[in-house]
Amino acid sequence: MRSSGQGCWVLLISVGLCCVHRARPRNVLLILADDGGFESGAYNNSAISTPHLDALARRSLVFRNAFTSVSSCSPSRASLLTGLPQSVVFPGKYKSQSPMGRTCGPVRRGVKDGENLSEDAKSGACEGPASLLAASEWNVRPAPGCPPLQLLRPGAEPATAAGPSWHSHRPFFLYVAFHDPHRCGHSQPQYGAFCEKFGNGESGMGRIPDWTPQTYNPKDVQVPYFVPDTPAARADLAAQYTTIGRMDQGIGLVLQELRGAGVLNDTLVIFTSDNGIPFPSGRTNLYWPGTAEPMLVSSPEHPKRWGQVSEAYVSLLDLTPTILDWFSIPYPSYAIFGTKTVQLTGRSLLPVLEAEPLWTTVFGSQSYHEVTMSYPMRSVHHQNFHLVHNLHFKMPFPIDQDFYISPTFQDLLNRTTAGQPTGWYKDLHQYYYRERWELYDRNQDPHETHNLAADPRYTQVLELLQTQLVKWQWETHDPWVCAPDGVLEEKLAPQCRPLHNEL
C-alpha cells in the first residue's frame, strides 16, 4: 500500500545477536498508528470495520490500560525508540530549543538519504533485511543496487517474491509507522480533514490500488465522551474511521507478507499508537484521552494468552525493554547528560505474556507540542487514581495548528462565541485554564471532570501520588523537577532552590 502525502515510513534494522540459540531467529514487527485510538473492533467499537486489527487481537494479549508516556508525535516516537521519557531525550539532544525536530533525539533511527545505510547495503551485499530498505525521511525505497522489497507492493507473490531476504539467518526488527489516522486538513485540505479521500479513485484523488475505501455515515459513528456530539464532529469522526480502515488494510498486507514468507510464527507483533486521537482532551493532553493507547502484543510463543485482556498498567516506555528482552540483548548503558547514566524505567512485557502481573502505575510527561506550545505537565496513574501536575497552570492551555483548524474545534469555537450549545462535556474556559494539580478517581469519575486535589478526604492519595511522581522525575533526570516554584541547581548535589514566586 502506498501511503498518503508524507506517507508511512518503514524502518528496518537488523539485529546482531550473540546469545540466542534458536533454530530459527526471533523477529519483531512493531506497528504504530499515528494519533490512533480505540476505534477498532478489537476494542469493542462496533461502528467501524477493522477486520485485520480484530484478527491480530485474536492472536494477541489485548491491553486495556496501556499509555503513551508523552502525547505528541515526535517525542513519543523518540521515547519509543529509546525507552526514555521525553524530558530526557529532547533536552539531551536539543536542550529546550527545538523540541519538534523531525528526528528522534540521539537515536540512530535508521536510514535517511543513505547516510545511515547499513554496512551490508553500503557494500552492495544485499544480504539480510537491513540491506533491502533505504528510507528517506518520509518514504521507502530499496537500498541502492539491491532488489526491491516486495512488502506493500500490490500483486506481489508473497513467499517467493520476498525471496532469500526473509530466509536470512539474521533476525529482524521491522518498524512500520503509518501516517494514518493523522489529520491533514491543515496541510493538504484538498484530501479531506484526515486525507480520507487520498487514493480513493475519485477525480484528483489518485488511486491506491490495494485499498478498498470504507465510508461511514456520520450518524453511525461512536462519539467518545470527550468529543462534542455535533454534526461537525461526527463528520470528522467518520473521516477518521475511513483512514483507520486504510491503515487496517495496510496492516493486513504487512501481516500477510510475513505469513507468506513463513516468518510470522517467529515474530513478536506489537500494535499501538503514539498518542491520543486529535480531538479535545486528546493529543497534546495528559488526560486519559490524550495518553491511553490501544496495545496488542502477539507472541507466537504464548498462544494461551491470545484473545485475553490484560488489566496491567503498561507504558510505551515498556516496549524498548520488551524488544531487547525478546532478542536477549542486554539493556544499553550510556550517558546523555555528561556522566549521568540513563536507565530504562520501563519494564519488559514478556512476563505479562506468561501471567497477569499486579502492575498499577505508569507515568507521563509533556513539555511541548509545537515549539510555541510550552505547557509542561507531568502525570501518574496509580490504580484508579490519576494525578496531573500542570507546571504552567497560570497560562492558557495551548492549541496546535493542526487541531485548531479541525472541523470539530472550529465548530466548538463558533458555537461558543455564538452562545450556542456545544454538545461538549467541558467549556472552553475550563479547557484553557487548569488547576496546578488535578486528581481524578477514575473508578468514580471515568471522564475526569471532578478534580479532587483540593478535597481534604483525598489528601493522603494526593501526597502519595505526588511523592511517586517527583521520585520518578528525579530518577529520570527531569530538568523540570523543581518547577514551577523552584530552580534545579546541579552543582555539588542536585537540589531544588526556592524561587519565592508566590506559588
Ligand SMILES: [Ca+2]
Ligand atoms: Ca501522533
